[in-house]
Amino acid sequence: MKISNALVTIILAAVFITSSCRKDLATDPNPQQNAQILNSEIKDGKKTITLGFGDNLAKGAGTQDDAAVYNHPDWVNRNFSSESDFLALSWTFQGVPGTGRQFFRFNGLSTIPAGTTIVSATLTLTGVTTSVAAPQGNSYYPGSPYNSSGTNPAWIKRVTGSWTASTITWNNQPSTTTTNQVAVPASTSQWNYSVTLNVTSLVQDLINSGQNNGFIMQLQTEAYYRSLIFTGPRNANIAGRPKLVITYEI
Secondary structure, X not given: OOOOHHHHHHHHHHHHHHHHHOHHHOOOOOHHHOOOEOOEEEEOOEEEEEEEOOOHHHOOEOOXXXXXXXXXXXOOOOOXXXXXXXXXXXXXXXXXXXXXXXEEEEHHXXXXXXXXXXXXXXXXXXXOOXXXXXXXXXXOOOOOOOHHHOOOOEEEEEEOOOOOOOOOOOOOOOOEEEEEEEEEOOOOOOOOOOEEEEOHHHHHHHHHHOOOOOXXXXXXXXXXXXXXXXXXXXXXXXXXXXXXXXEEEO
């Protein structure tokens, strides 16, 4: 059977389109450096996206930023952007008090246009089984030797000033706001304490502002001995890394 030149051209074009446009079939060597949403669903005029830290297994979107800052005299100008834990604490280090706060930013939020109505937003923080940065674990739970120091609830606040993960320190940390801050309840166990928080209003404020400066987690009472710790963005437990699920109108 003789095939015309026109038919051959059509067949070749179809092969080219199939092989060149199916980017989902390719292996991305660095998925967190892309801005696209890696996990999303559209239903009834609403879109739900899942933003995580780390790699494709965390179902993230875009690059993510996080860093801790400490007011320990020796660390006020030191950057802590490579820690595996996600924590807020006030403790003593070789007898010297120091308070730690956690800054974090889901850059995938920048894909949501300003003025969008946020239907719901939940932040999940997963507990740990051990910690190098805070070997005492959570300070408050039945039978804890630190209960006399008080409970350890924290705040999730919106950050209103700009910052860079690789350069942020206690002395140059950005401004934050208490508007629509969300409480992280005091821990109930030394390890494996997880929370899922309703941060809808907080995310709505961020979207309305048109500036994604992320969030901060800090103790409600920054006085030792208090510590609250979760799985961090570089923890080997990929599924336990911080996760933000957002549903918004489209």
